[in-house]
Amino acid sequence: MTFALNISRSLMGQPWRWRGEGADARDPSYLPDDLVTQLLMARGCPREALEAHRNPTIRAFMPDPSLFRDMDTAAERLADAVQRGEDVRIFGDYDVDGATSAALLIRLLRDLGLEAKPYIPDRLMEGYGPSGEALVRLAGEGATLIVTVDCGAQAFEALAMAKATGVDVVVVDHHKCSAALPEALALVNPNRLDEGDEAATHGHLAAVGVAFLLGAALVRLLRGRGWFATRAEPALMELLDIVALGTVADVAQLRGLNRAFVAQGLKVMAKRRNIGLAALIDASRLTRAPLCHDLGFALGPRINAGGRVGQADLGVRLLTTLDPAEAARIAGQLDHYNEERRAIESTVQEQAEALLDAQGNRAVAVIAGLGWHPGVIGIVAGRIKEKAGRPAIVIALDEDGVGKGSGRSISGVDLGAAVMAAKDSGLLVAGGGHAMAAGLTVAADKLDALADFLDERLASAVARARDDRALLIDAVLAPAGVNPEFVAAIEQGGPYGAGWPAPRIAAGPMRVVKADVVGNGHLRAIMAGADGRSIKTIAFRQAESDMGQAILGASYDRRLWVAGRAKIDDWGSRPAAELHLDDAAWAD
Numbered sequence: 001m002t003f004a005l006n007i008s009r010s011l012m013g014q015p016w017r018w019r020g021e022g023a024d025a026r027d028p029s030y031l032p033d034d035l036v037t038q039l040l041m042a043r044g045c046p047r048e049a050l051e052a053h054r055n056p057t058i059r060a061f062m063p064d065p066s067l068f069r070d071m072d073t074a075a076e077r078l079a080d081a082v083q084r085g086e087d088v089r090i091f092g093d094y095d096v097d098g099a100t101s102a103a104l105l106i107r108l109l110r111d112l113g114l115e116a117k118p119y120i121p122d123r124l125m126e127g128y129g130p131s132g133e134a135l136v137r138l139a140g141e142g143a144t145l146i147v148t149v150d151c152g153a154q155a156f157e158a159l160a161m162a163k164a165t166g167v168d169v170v171v172v173d174h175h176k177c178s179a180a181l182p183e184a185l186a187l188v189n190p191n192r193l194d195e196g197d198e199a200a201t202h203g204h205l206a207a208v209g210v211a212f213l214l215g216a217a218l219v220r221l222l223r224g225r226g227w228f229a230t231r232a233e234p235a236l237m238e239l240l241d242i243v244a245l246g247t248v249a250d251v252a253q254l255r256g257l258n259r260a261f262v263a264q265g266l267k268v269m270a271k272r273r274n275i276g277l278a279a280l281i282d283a284s285r286l287t288r289a290p291l292c293h294d295l296g297f298a299l300g301p302r303i304n305a306g307g308r309v310g311q312a313d314l315g316v317r318l319l320t321t322l323d324p325a326e327a328a329r330i331a332g333q334l335d336h337y338n339e340e341r342r343a344i345e346s347t348v349q350e351q352a353e354a355l356l357d358a359q360g361n362r363a364v365a366v367i368a369g370l371g372w373h374p375g376v377i378g379i380v381a382g383r384i385k386e387k388a389g390r391p392a393i394v395i396a397l398d399e400d401g402v403g404k405g406s407g408r409s410i411s412g413v414d415l416g417a418a419v420m421a422a423k424d425s426g427l428l429v430a431g432g433g434h435a436m437a438a439g440l441t442v443a444a445d446k447l448d449a450l451a452d453f454l455d456e457r458l459a460s461a462v463a464r465a466r467d468d469r470a471l472l473i474d475a476v477l478a479p480a481g482v483n484p485e486f487v488a489a490i491e492q493g494g495p496y497g498a499g500w501p502a503p504r505i506a507a508g509p510m511r512v513v514k515a516d517v518v519g520n521g522h523l524r525a526i527m528a529g530a531d532g533r534s535i536k537t538i539a540f541r542q543a544e545s546d547m548g549q550a551i552l553g554a555s556y557d558r559r560l561w562v563a564g565r566a567k568i569d570d571w572g573s574r575p576a577a578e579l580h581l582d583d584a585a586w587a588d
Contacts, residue, residue: 004473005506005561010585011547012471016506016563019043019472035475039493042474043500044255054492056260058237063257065217067199068210070186074170075217077185081114081145082222088116089143091130092316093150093207094123094307096300099315100246101149101172101211104239106320108215111234112222116147118320120313123375127404128430128439129154132161139167147172150207153189154432156182172214174207175432176416188214191434204253204499208246209261212239240265241274242319248292249300251436253499262292262495276318279327283335288570292495293502301341302334308375309344310337345376346520352380352394353387363462364415365392366451368403368444372396378406378437383541389469390462391415393440393454401444402429409436412465418457427453436498471563471583474503479529482507482577487566502565507535507579509559509587515552517543523581525551527562536569537562539581547584559587 004016020042037050045053052060065071081088088109092102102118109116119138121127126134129151135158138146145168152159152171159182162169171187179193188210189195190202202209215236223233244265247258254262270289272278277299281290284298306314310333318330352367359365365388377394384392385408393415395405409415416433419440423431427450431440442450477486482505496502508527513534515525521543528534542548554560564581 004471005476005585007561007585010471010563010583011550012545012583014583015470016473016583016585017470019474019504035489036492039474039490039503043493053259056263058240058257058260058264061257061260062216063198063202063213065213065220067196068188068190068202068213069192069195069199070188071214071217072221074172074186074188074214075221077145077168077170078109078147078214078218079221079225079227082109082112082218083225083227085114086144087142088114088145088147089119089138090116091119091121091134091138091146091148091151093128094120094312094315095150096249096303096315097207097246098150099303099307099319100208100242100249101206102316103319104208104211104215104242104246105147105149105172106316107239107242108218108234108236110320112218112227113231118313118316120307120316122312123307127441130158130162132158135159135162135167135169136165139165143167145170149211150174152182152184153177153187153191154182154430156180159183172207172211174203174205174210174434176420176434178420202257204255204258206247206250206252206258208243208250209252209258212236212243212261215239237264238268238273240267241269241277244269245277245295245299245303248295248495248497249303251296251498254292254495254497255499259495259500262295262497266290266292266495274319275324276321276327276330279324279331280318280334282328283331292497296497302331302338305337305341306334308337309341309373310334341376344373345379348372348376348394349380349383352384356384356388359388362451362455363390363459364407364418364451364454365390366395366447366454367392368395368397368405368447370397370399374404374406377404378408378439381406381408384408385410389466391454391458393438395440395442395447397444403442403444403447405440405442407433407438407440409438410462410465411436412468413458413461415458418454421457422450422453425453472501472504473506473563476506478531478533479507479510479527479535480531480533482535482566482579484568484575484577487568487577490566504563504582505566505579506561506563508561510535510562511556511559512551512554513556515554517548517552523548523551527560536576536578537564537581538578539564542581547581551584561585561587 007016090102092098147170153173168185173189244262303315374396381394391409393407395403397403414435416438419431419438429441510527510529513526523539523543562584564579569578
């Protein structure tokens, strides 16, 4: 077995390996002539597809929307609604994917001459997904067509109640489906079990991506009906900024069409034509055009904060407003709610981590607490997953003994399928999701049984995933090589995110010049190499880890290899490069 830099066990307890299979990739002295080609191929891009992936375009990756089951039926019903001027409601989930999916359809329908209205359920009062009561109420208000986005694939009872009123419901979703499907006029979801092979290859799309495909089918259909003979055809591509935001924030795999959505969406976002997004960028204190990671760490969390601890519909209102003053006000509210969310999250995380040790060696950490805020449990589950190195489900219990849970998984472990199986076994009131994330409702007296069920079902998959764990390295540099020019070069292989990881750089060997703890347990260090150059490094939330303690206590005569992501630090008078650490290992 070949280890990168001969590191078989790092300070974080894992081996380092070279990403990619070429012999040259395993030779740290090899400098490829074309770095971007090496990065693309190491991420699974075939040589014949290199040019398409260097600049991923919608034209190169867009499938025919009609490939998907019920797509044409959904487009036909929406086209009829546009031409008749019907009362249409867009029922979205309260997270970023739901907000962006709803906003995309509302903006598109507005450009087509129809003012559709959003409905976003309150997380605390109504919970996830469409309720029968809400759908019946919308029908009673005059809605003749309801489109659910980022929800509905498991809403059997709610859709049956809606059907009884006579209102048509179209479901646009991406979550896992059961073999049986709820009663809807159309259910568009690449993860339907009866989906065709080609369409099923797009199961990694976020709901906003599926909504974009529906939008393309709708525009094509209306074009064929002559709807644009006397009116302008909407610029569908101008909505890609919204698609990019929802795709990245939902941690969808950035491969194929999703890469094109994000690459082209970032270009649209840089033009600041969406008034709400421009206001959100300003509220996030970004002074440059957003990059891919800004969507996940700056813009997305602020949209999410409305659904987590504020008003659930603020996100979709922001993304659809045409009033700059209203946009600035809503963006400010979301920024405030995001700060509130951070404080609540910190408290819940501290309490959840205190309970983690009591989980023993279960395959899935199932942690529950009375009175925890349901709006932050998904974020905390992600933190627990990272700390424990295994899937985690964090559950907020109310005084009636009902728990709302959110889970996050590790690569190679399908948590969504396991949660659906637990529901089918009678352990859950409700549950669903996808491979990497899931949500559930469970009675307090079923918690132990749920943990046992997940342990039995997922133990082998978790063990395999953890045994296969390794830190993958793309390149080795001396400290002088970690510079803005290098960061600009590797960005050409992006956009990077889930399923298309950002390059990880090993640098060294280096000595620790200075190390301290900043913020909420972050480790900051200046390190110097034999080339006489030094670089700034930071390891988020790692001050108490084995790596953090080793770096803090390192003597000057000991040398380290460090590995992480090279980023631009633009806080100073001129941009500089820094390394965001994932791991470190002794070099001697």
